[in-house]
Amino acid sequence: MTGWIITGVVVAVFVIVLVIVVGMYNTLVRKRIDTENGWAQIDVQLKRRYDLIPNLVETVKGYASHEKETLENVIQARNQAVQVPSDAMHAAQKAGAENMLTQALGRLFALSEAYPDLKANQNFAQLQEEISSTENKIGYARQHYNDTVGRYDEAIQSFPSNIVAGVFNFKPAEYFELEEAEAREAPKVSFS
Numbered sequence: 001m002t003g004w005i006i007t008g009v010v011v012a013v014f015v016i017v018l019v020i021v022v023g024m025y026n027t028l029v030r031k032r033i034d035t036e037n038g039w040a041q042i043d044v045q046l047k048r049r050y051d052l053i054p055n056l057v058e059t060v061k062g063y064a065s066h067e068k069e070t071l072e073n074v075i076q077a078r079n080q081a082v083q084v085p086s087d088a089m090h091a092a093q094k095a096g097a098e099n100m101l102t103q104a105l106g107r108l109f110a111l112s113e114a115y116p117d118l119k120a121n122q123n124f125a126q127l128q129e130e131i132s133s134t135e136n137k138i139g140y141a142r143q144h145y146n147d148t149v150g151r152y153d154e155a156i157q158s159f160p161s162n163i164v165a166g167v168f169n170f171k172p173a174e175y176f177e178l179e180e181a182e183a184r185e186a187p188k189v190s191f192s
Helices: 002-063 068-083 088-114 116-120 122-157 161-167
Strands: none
Touching: 002 068, 002 088, 002 116, 002 122, 002 161, 068 088, 088 116, 088 122, 116 122, 122 161
16 A cells, blocks of 8 residues: 555656646747747848848939948948848847948938938938838847847746756857947938
């Protein structure tokens, strides 16, 4: 009789531990998926930004064709940003490329001050507004992504879920951070 009781207790403890481990594993998977979804939202906005840039450059070309270097820098920065893999594992690289693109766009928008006809162009103004709106959306998506990364990283480093994370090879995610202070702001758009 005592053998059955001991076996019953061992089985009950095993089942309880198994349920806890499965629960922790599922929680970690949900947090990892949330992080991947957060990255996908950033990626959508970055692609929108990349699609707007060639139209903006073409509009500026008509008014400031001798500003070739600035236009080439924007296209080069865009192409470099597009080439960085769009996944959460390359968030730091993507952030660096986006820093360069943001700076190049800022210089391009500054050209409008020197060219009143460009500044008055309806297409240019609309593209500026769309890019500015997209920059804001990127900022919100980046904030959401970094929040989900924080929760995920906390879960894989906290006891006892860190044991489950280690056994099932859950890796920390990278934050999407802008390095330079001026790159932390959207390009200035002025219509005055």
